[in-house]
Structures are given as C-alpha cells and as structure tokens.
Amino acid sequence: MSSYPISDHPPAMSRIEAIFIEHHGWLRTRLRRSVGDAFTAEDVAAETFTQLLHSPPPQEVREPRALLTTISRRIVYELWRRRDLEEACLQALAHVSGDVQAISPEDQLQLLQALRAMDQALAGLSAKECAAFLLYKLDGLTYQAIGAQLRITPSVARRYVAKGLLQCYKAAGFAPLE
The missing domain is CATH 1.10.10 (Arc Repressor Mutant, subunit A)
Incomplete structure (x- = not known):
C-alpha cells in the first residue's frame, strides 16, 4: 500500500482497496476450508484480487463477497482441473513406464508444461x-x-x-x- 491517502487514488482503486481491506481475511478463511491449506488459500485470494484489479473498474459493487466468491471459484476450479490433469499424466506415465521415478524431474516438468499448453489450446x-x-x-x-x-x-x-x-x-x- 502506498503512503498516499486513499483519497489521492483513482475512485476505482480506492474502491478495490476498500474491498481488499474489508474482505481479504474473510476470503482467505473461506478458501482455506475449500482448498484445504493456508498457502493455496492465500495464493487463490491473491489471484482473485489480481483479477479484480485487471477487470474493468467496478462502478458500484453491491455484493463484494458474491463477486469475490465468483472470481475465486473460477480460480479454484482451474486449480483443481490442472491438478487432475497432472495426476492423470503421472498415472499414465506410471502405467506406461512402470515407474514414474524413472523419468527425470526435468522431463516430468516438460511433459506437464506441454500438457498444460495443450489443455489451454483446446479449452x-x-x-x-x-x-x-x-x-x-x-x-x-x-x-x-x-x-x-x-x-x-x-x-x-x-x-x-x-x-x-x-x-x-x-x-x-x-x-x-x-
């Protein structure tokens, strides 16, 4: 947060700051129950506010918690989808090669990155x-x-x-x- 008073920021920025100050803790707590750990909850909360910052400026947000819930649900869904894709890939590798450990971590990372790119391309x-x-x-x-x-x-x-x-x-x- 800058050293300038909130009133010196553009109206949309001060509104988002107010939403952050008022609802960040609530969102983090809610996400922790949903995703199961504090680190992932913090990452999703941060991504939620990042997406809010990069969206068109809100004229008036009547239900900030509903908006934050909608954005965070999309992020959590994508997170679970990526995890499922990675798990399926690792299971397929184990089935084909008999041992996932036989594949180097670098090769596993390259394969997962390629799968993510293909998944994104086909989305x-x-x-x-x-x-x-x-x-x-x-x-x-x-x-x-x-x-x-x-x-x-x-x-x-x-x-x-x-x-x-x-x-x-x-x-x-x-x-x-x-």
Missing part, C-alpha cells in the same frame, strides 16, 4: 470437438472410427479435428492458412 473447443481431436492425435483413429465412437458423421469428425489442429497452431503462434 475453446466443445467436449466432442476436443474428444475427436484427442482420438485422432493420441489414439490414431480414423475419421470413420471417431464418428462411430462419438456418434457423428466422419465429415463432422474431420471438421472437429481440423478445428483442434487450428487451435494448436494458434497457440503455438502460427498464423492460420487462408
């Missing part, structure tokens, strides 16, 4: 589009087989896979072909 797809893309890339299924499994036509399966590929290309920084 804009529907469940069926994502499933079609993963069946094509990971399982090597044909459009016909994907269509049969997802109960869609092969041409729709092809379109879904193409959309997944486009998302990956965009995430990698490649411009789509016109």
Whole structure:
C-alpha cells in the first residue's frame, strides 16, 4: 500500500482497496476450508484480487463477497482441473513406464508444461470437438472410427479435428492458412 491517502487514488482503486481491506481475511478463511491449506488459500485470494484489479473498474459493487466468491471459484476450479490433469499424466506415465521415478524431474516438468499448453489450446473447443481431436492425435483413429465412437458423421469428425489442429497452431503462434 502506498503512503498516499486513499483519497489521492483513482475512485476505482480506492474502491478495490476498500474491498481488499474489508474482505481479504474473510476470503482467505473461506478458501482455506475449500482448498484445504493456508498457502493455496492465500495464493487463490491473491489471484482473485489480481483479477479484480485487471477487470474493468467496478462502478458500484453491491455484493463484494458474491463477486469475490465468483472470481475465486473460477480460480479454484482451474486449480483443481490442472491438478487432475497432472495426476492423470503421472498415472499414465506410471502405467506406461512402470515407474514414474524413472523419468527425470526435468522431463516430468516438460511433459506437464506441454500438457498444460495443450489443455489451454483446446479449452475453446466443445467436449466432442476436443474428444475427436484427442482420438485422432493420441489414439490414431480414423475419421470413420471417431464418428462411430462419438456418434457423428466422419465429415463432422474431420471438421472437429481440423478445428483442434487450428487451435494448436494458434497457440503455438502460427498464423492460420487462408
């Protein structure tokens, strides 16, 4: 916090500061019950206020706790989703290699980072589009087989896979072909 009085800050900043001062402790306590430990609760609370700071300035927040709850729930959901993804990856590695410890920590980190990047790239797809893309890339299924499994036509399966590929290309920084 700066040494300037709150009144010297822009109105939106002073409002967010007031919300922080009044509700930070409450949010941290609430999150600790939800996520199970103080460190994660503090991280989520900090990210909640960071997102609030970077959102459009609130004109008037009538229910600050409801707003903070909504933002923090999204963050906690993403945290759990990432943990589930990491756990699934580690289980798959253990199943394939028999021992996750045989893979170096650096390789595990690179794999998890790649999975997070792919997860983020595919986040804009529907469940069926994502499933079609993963069946094509990971399982090597044909459009016909994907269509049969997802109960869609092969041409729709092809379109879904193409959309997944486009998302990956965009995430990698490649411009789509016109």
